[in-house]
Amino acid sequence: MNVDQILADCRVPVLGICAYSGTGKTTLLKKLIPELNRRGKKLAVIKHAHHNFDVDIPGKDSFELRKAGAEQMLVASHIRRALMAEKVTDGDPDLKELLGMIDQDRVDMILVEGFKKLPLPKLELHRAEVGKPFVFTRDEAIRGIAVDAATRLPDDLALPVLDINDVDAIADFIERFAADWKPVGYAPLGSCGCDDVERKQLSVAQGQARILAEVKPVTATETTPLLQAQNRVLGANIASPVNVPQHTNSAMDGYAIRNDGQHDSFTVVAEVLAGHGYDGEVQSGEAVKIMTGAPLPAGVDSVIMRELATQEGDQVRFEGAIETGQNIRQAGEDIAEGATALTAGKRIGPAELGLLASLGLGELPVYRKPKVAVFSTGDEVCQPGEPLKPNCIFDSNRFTIQGMLAKLGCEVVDLGILEDTEEAMAEALQAASEQADVVITSGGVSVGDADFIKPVMERLGHIDFWKIAMRPGRPLAFGKIKDTLLFGLPGNPVAVMVSFMQFVQPALRKMMGEPDWQPQMMRATAAEAMRSKPGRTEFQRGVMQLNSLGQLTVTTTGAQGSGILSSMVQGNCLIIIEECQGNVAAGESVWVQPFADLL
Numbered sequence: 001m002n003v004d005q006i007l008a009d010c011r012v013p014v015l016g017i018c019a020y021s022g023t024g025k026t027t028l029l030k031k032l033i034p035e036l037n038r039r040g041k042k043l044a045v046i047k048h049a050h051h052n053f054d055v056d057i058p059g060k061d062s063f064e065l066r067k068a069g070a071e072q073m074l075v076a077s078h079i080r081r082a083l084m085a086e087k088v089t090d091g092d093p094d095l096k097e098l099l100g101m102i103d104q105d106r107v108d109m110i111l112v113e114g115f116k117k118l119p120l121p122k123l124e125l126h127r128a129e130v131g132k133p134f135v136f137t138r139d140e141a142i143r144g145i146a147v148d149a150a151t152r153l154p155d156d157l158a159l160p161v162l163d164i165n166d167v168d169a170i171a172d173f174i175e176r177f178a179a180d181w182k183p184v185g186y187a188p189l190g191s192c193g194c195d196d197v198e199r200k201q202l203s204v205a206q207g208q209a210r211i212l213a214e215v216k217p218v219t220a221t222e223t224t225p226l227l228q229a230q231n232r233v234l235g236a237n238i239a240s241p242v243n244v245p246q247h248t249n250s251a252m253d254g255y256a257i258r259n260d261g262q263h264d265s266f267t268v269v270a271e272v273l274a275g276h277g278y279d280g281e282v283q284s285g286e287a288v289k290i291m292t293g294a295p296l297p298a299g300v301d302s303v304i305m306r307e308l309a310t311q312e313g314d315q316v317r318f319e320g321a322i323e324t325g326q327n328i329r330q331a332g333e334d335i336a337e338g339a340t341a342l343t344a345g346k347r348i349g350p351a352e353l354g355l356l357a358s359l360g361l362g363e364l365p366v367y368r369k370p371k372v373a374v375f376s377t378g379d380e381v382c383q384p385g386e387p388l389k390p391n392c393i394f395d396s397n398r399f400t401i402q403g404m405l406a407k408l409g410c411e412v413v414d415l416g417i418l419e420d421t422e423e424a425m426a427e428a429l430q431a432a433s434e435q436a437d438v439v440i441t442s443g444g445v446s447v448g449d450a451d452f453i454k455p456v457m458e459r460l461g462h463i464d465f466w467k468i469a470m471r472p473g474r475p476l477a478f479g480k481i482k483d484t485l486l487f488g489l490p491g492n493p494v495a496v497m498v499s500f501m502q503f504v505q506p507a508l509r510k511m512m513g514e515p516d517w518q519p520q521m522m523r524a525t526a527a528e529a530m531r532s533k534p535g536r537t538e539f540q541r542g543v544m545q546l547n548s549l550g551q552l553t554v555t556t557t558g559a560q561g562s563g564i565l566s567s568m569v570q571g572n573c574l575i576i577i578e579e580c581q582g583n584v585a586a587g588e589s590v591w592v593q594p595f596a597d598l599l
């Protein structure tokens with residue numbers, strides 16, 4: 001696990017303190033912690049112990065109950081609580097898990113003692129008399145070193161050097177470290193970096209980055225009537241031509257008054273319905289009966305809801321205190337005239353449609369839809385609706401791909417199933433690349449013999465055949481014929497959909513003008529054990545739901561073969577098991593990517 005993965009869930013700075021035993025680490029920490037407390041920093045400390053330690057005292061109830069077999073013993077008073085949990089691990093305890101046990105809402109930083117081998121940012125402590133080598137010479141994560149007077153350091157040392165006896169200076173260093181610290185962004189699709197060089201595979205994130213680097217957003221826009229702009233991408237910033245709401249108006253059915261504290265009873269002088277106004281100016285002691293949404297007459301500053309009013313004849317009285325300004329919606333409080341209501345690149349959904357309608361706009365500039373050509377290959381692939389030939393299968397990939405393209409709002413050109421000959425492929429690919437912005441095919445990108453698609457792609461354009469460290473979806477072809485992007489997705493039906501979600505979707509969204517689009521991802525608790533090989537990102541199909549405790553949990557849909565398309569139907573999300581994560585035990589957390597974006 002690399003350091004970013006260890007620190008991925010940390011919301012407060014984490015600094016290691018490393019030293020050989022005898023350096024006086026604890027002595028220093030005993031002075032440093034009160035100094036940092038004095039400076040307003042609340043600390044958590046994690047200490048690595050090498051032996052079978054105990055924190056409880058024989059004879060105490062908690063000790064006896066734990067010894068009697070309680071897996072977890074939580075002892076708590078109104079002052080302090082301590083959880084003692086039995087957990088035997090093969091090697092060192094897992095620092096990521098330990099960090100997760102700290103209540104990060106209650107501390108400003110975490111100091112970690114021990115875990116010397118982890119590439120965690122650290123402060124090294126060194127005393128010459130201990131007679132041990134420096135750590136910084138072999139650990140690039142050392143951020144500073146505190147030494148005694150007898151220590152000789154190299155002249156050209158590029159690290160901050162502190163006096164190990166100067167607690168103030170060390171506290172300053174730690175405060176600076178904390179001030180400069182930034183949380184690690186989450187990168188569930190990144191590489192764990194274990195064996196990048198040997199494996200000759202790309203991580204999902206590397207594949208995505210290479211693809212995105214080749215994508216040019218469309219710039220041409222067209223004007224479309226408002227309702228037809230649904231699921232299109234806005235082609236220009238929209239400045240509001242009006243205030244929304246246009247008029248300062250009442251938020252309640254009730255009475256509008258001037259709240260000057262002069263009167264207990266008010267004379268009702270008029271009634272204003274929504275869509276109407278009151279031309280006069282309301283005077284002190286007067287009230288206007290008003291409906292929700294009706295423009296506020298001149299002279300009033302507060303509205304009292306009808307339920308608190310008692311009207312007898314033309315006199316009205318109110319229960320309770322009146323706060324000046326209550327129940328009034330100010331003109332322009334949602335969107336002020338001239339303000340940017342929506343920016344170019346926004347995908348228009350029902351809320352955006354409503355908002356644009358509230359500005360009074362009848363038509364909109366939107367980016368041109370990208371044109372995407374789709375075909376299937378393979379002699380075994382048959383058109384649904386026609387008789388199935390012996391030893392063949394029906395083409396499902398062209399339908400999942402077109403379905404996802406339609407959801408994204410692309411213009412689709414269906415080229416059908418191509419005959420598996422070199423000429424047919426070449427002709428179709430050439431023609432497709434001339435009319436489309438993107439060509440997507442499925443199948444034939446692995447190492448099989450009967451595929452002409454590879455040599456044809458290589459002849460007509462520039463194509464790379466990648467192996468992505470993921471499952472499903474390992475083989476992926478990506479390239480260009482002139483300016484047209486070409487995606488060769490793997491043939492297996494689930495692999496097609498997963499590769500589309502991870503690689504084609506971000507590319508198309510960038511092309512459509514949605515800048516910096518990011519998929520929705522959430523953390524969920526695995527409700528069952530899940531298998532995955534470290535070194536590749538595993539995308540399992542999952543069903544996420546809230547359990548009775550309100551936690552987001554996820555189970556797999558069962559068999560995970562990359563031909564089992566029903567898993568995509570049963571699931572509502574992809575479960576992402578990160579490259580380094582390996583097998584997941586029930587109760588551990590995983591990332592989930594809901595299908596909602598696309599499926």
Ligand SMILES: Nc1nc2c(c(=O)[nH]1)N[C@H]1C(S)=C(S)[C@@H](COP(=O)(O)OP(=O)(O)OC[C@H]3O[C@@H](n4cnc5c(N)ncnc54)[C@H](O)[C@@H]3O)O[C@H]1N2
Nearest residue numbers: 376395396397398443444445446447448474490491492495
């Ligand atoms: N020796 C190796 N064999 C395979 C490897 C490998 O690395 N070495 N990778 C496996 C993986 S992973 C995948 S995924 C597939 C991808 O292979 P291709 O992209 O070459 O796809 P095909 O061999 O043409 O087909 C695979 C599978 O998908 C079915 N298929 C193809 N098109 C459609 C379609 N339009 N609709 C429905 N199903 C389709 C096809 O019948 C095959 O069953 O390769 C593995 N093998």
Ligand code: MOO
Nearest residue numbers: 472473474495562
């Ligand atoms: O891409 Mo393949 O689907 O991993 O079997």
